[in-house]
């Protein structure tokens with residue numbers, strides 16, 4: 144990690160910059176509850192100067208393993224997204240004065256504030272991946288999940304031998320037994 148992923152935007156003063164870059168973003172930089180491992184991402188970017196800022200047109204192709212929200216097994220995920228951002232070279236004066244305006248600006252995901260005319264590709268990728276991540280995934284529609292009693296994966300035959308809890312058929316059997324004794 145280092146210099147390669149920080150793009151100097153000063154050449155964009157005179158002509159648009161088109162670039163494509165492939166990188167990996169660790170699960171730790173993303174949502175560790177959803178992402179299993181490192182996610183691979185390809186970014187295709189065109190950056191143009193506009194007044195005191197830059198316009199960025201981007202496309203992202205991302206792939207990696209997410210965790211099934213029920214059984215925690217990896218689920219292959221890929222997605223392609225197009226996005227437009229404004230890259231601002233500095234925060235507007237007014238935003239430094241008023242707290243509530245600052246909060247509004249930080250919620251505005253379409254504006255990225257640059258540090259010293261350098262665009263951090265890894266940070267850009269991480270933010271775009273977070274926006275693209277599904278809230279939850281399941282390995283299959285009828286994933287049976289993990290047994291709350293023994294922790295076994297109930298999709299795997301033999302991984303859990305617990306007596307089903309609250310199953311009416313067992314309740315009926317228990318009633319029969321107590322009636323006979």
Ligand SMILES: [Zn+2]
Pocket residue numbers: 211212213214215216281282283286287288
């Ligand atoms: Zn599952």
Ligand SMILES: [Zn+2]
Pocket residue numbers: 290291292293294295302303304305
């Ligand atoms: Zn069990």
